[in-house]
Amino acid sequence: MDQYDYSDVQRVSVGSGLENELCAIMYTDEYKELISIFVGLLQQNEVSERAFAVTTAVIENAAALYTAWNYRFEIGTALFQDQDRWEKELDWLDEFTLNNPKNYQIWSYRQAVISQQQKPQFVRDLPILDLMIEDDTKNYHVWSYRKWSVQFFKDWSHELDFVNKYIDRDVYNNSAWTHRAFYLQNIDPTEHESIFDAEISYCFEKISMAPQNVSPWNYLRFIYGSFKNNEFDARLVEFASSFIGTVLEVGTDSNSVAPHVRSSFALELLADIYAKRDSNKAKIAYQALADTWDPIRKHYWNLRIKQL
Template identity: 45%
Template sequence: MPFTFNINDYDNVEPLPLPLEDPSGPALCSIMYSDEYKEALGLLRRLLLLNELSVRAFNLSTHVIELAPAFYTAWNYRYRVVEHLVAEESKLVGDPSAPAVWLNRELDWLDEFTLSNPKNYQIWSYRQALIANLHPQPALARELPITQLMVDDDSKNYHVWAHRKWACAHFADWSHERRFALTYIQRDPYNNSAWAHRLATWSHDPWDSEDAFTAEFEWTKELIARVPQNVSSWQYLRGLCALHKWDQKLLQRCTQLCEQYNDESSYALEFYGYLCSRDDVNRGQDAVAAYEKLAETMDPIRSGLWRHKIELLRSKHN
């Protein structure tokens, strides 16, 4: 049987009607599904009930997913079918690597489908399951082009950034990612996904010297100086320092940096409040003053949060 959907392949399958098609049901109104959709879903529901794991089940899942790209049940069923077919082919040929060509075709199909459905997160969990569990010869090089293409199209597509991070972690290779993230930060300093990705590179591939950390710290300071009211750069700095060992020298550097921007950046003031509230800094009154300023003028929308932090500090020192 070819890997192409043909309705005639299901002549011996009685579709299982959708629940809302029952006129005696409790629904206030019925969803106006197309006849094509009702037929496809009816067939899928029947094959699911029969637990049929076949080529025609695979073809049906393609058809249903093309009709309803976010239908998680269809993706899950497709994976179980692929898992079964891969095992059967490996057994038949006697070679565990035999399904690689077929799985590469599946990834090719996914690439094309993903480009037409960029905000669909089911795609990525399915793709990761194929790579992690079924593909005998997976490769990071297979994952990078599609993610770059999609990030170029939408530089803040969280699902794509998350998959790229997953792929780098899965293959334990972050060698190209620092520069990759830098490209998008330079294009848009507010791109939080790019900042988070760059921070992940340090988490998985730490600096090999204090000079390397200092260089990254100074680079971040430069980005902060360009756009002081940018939560992404301040959060990055905070995360970077958390990966480094907090010592008095680093605490002082961060405190002095915040003091430069406390009057123009609520994020600097927030970081400053955090630093002053630490036990190893012990400047509780300065922290209270920072949170009061945030609550009253710099960030009144979150005044409840800042008042709560003030109460915690006061109860701690009473």
């Protein structure tokens, strides 16, 4: 801002201006001056380099001020006549992003800027995405933006290796499991049959590491529900049964089954499968969930029993 003169800008005061205000915000004088200039320019809808400089200062002081991001983009679309300016804008945004990882406006703005480029490239985005996920592997802003990116660039070639990396690092990372499902939904449909067995085996491996982890169980349900018409095969039933011991034989006798049930999610899946095949086994499974293995949802399991 030091490069420009703002003496002619009509300031707009910050604050309510009410006397005896119960809880007035204690802005610094510097912040009030900055925002008064910003609002003054905004109200006049000034599109200029000095207004662009003001948005930089405002965003660096109040990163969540969506109006500043929007105004900045409007100025950029009017002033930037070459791709170099948009590339420099991404350079600035990269640096700003690293210091503000939880700011969702960054990612909306990034989408808008990339959409303005004549020949955007996914490889330009990959380093910042990797850095942000490395810093916080469950930052949902970054995962959401990555979904947008692969659809925008129509490039799915990096995604399976990407999610493998983060599932291997933390098998409980539900964001990575969700992205894996997103990937599977969007690849060439002719490839599905060839990877079903591999994906199911992958799930079995990860479940065996942490049986009481809901994410791979949900991913299994996704595969069977989306691509197999919920036709649960003997392979899945046998696998899930290996985590529940003899609970389906002994019913709700907790003294007998407590040492053997390793996954309530396996029991829940089997209950849903048997609800269409064997109502007696399904009732035993739902009752065991209600009484012992998932009592917080007792009323729900009792409802499922009534629906059999």
